[in-house]
Amino acid sequence: GAGVSQSPRYKVAKRGQDVALRCDPISGHVSLFWYQQALGQGPEFLTYFQNEAQLDKSGLPSDRFFAERPEGSVSTLKIQRTQQEDSAVYLCASSMKWVGEAQETQYFGPGTRLLVL
């Protein structure tokens, strides 16, 4: 079966431009996560959805970052007025288990590499 897919794979934006990054999770996975990974670092959590509900957005670095998952499947991460410090790889992950299940595996997409000039 298909894994998690993300598009675009690469995005170059001029500072101040808005960008939208798309994630298609594994079919049937109710949980969806966005992470940001800076060069040479581990991924850092941005936000989490269970179906269409955004249950945790504590990792979003500023109000320029916005995520949605309106129908509980595909998710979009939007960054408004991009800054150079937003340059990173944005990873999407999905998993099967519901909130309350303590132990589960996250399946990651290939990421979108964003470069802000």
Add this chain to the structure above:
Amino acid sequence: SQQGEEDPQALSIQEGENATMNCSYKTSINNLQWYRQNSGRGLVHLILIRSNEREKHSGRLRVTLDTSKKSSSLLITASRAADTASYFCATPRAGRRALTFGSGTRLQVQP
């Protein structure tokens, strides 16, 4: 901020040798997971060890967990060039679903 720290930051070995990398974390956990990341396949889950387990095996991988020292180790036996990648430990954030990752160990296996 990152919960875990991997050690060493970088490791270079010859094919056939064993590779050991360590992870330390700060808070109590329910489980600890190891992931591998390379440019070809992205971030891939390798193994999960629960807090009540001390050791777990999966193929050429052996993971240990010492909750009293808040540390874990990943051993890759009989390494192959294809094992070249970055390895990350990850733990669930307290009371939350998201994972907190360490900064990773970059493993280079020379053929």
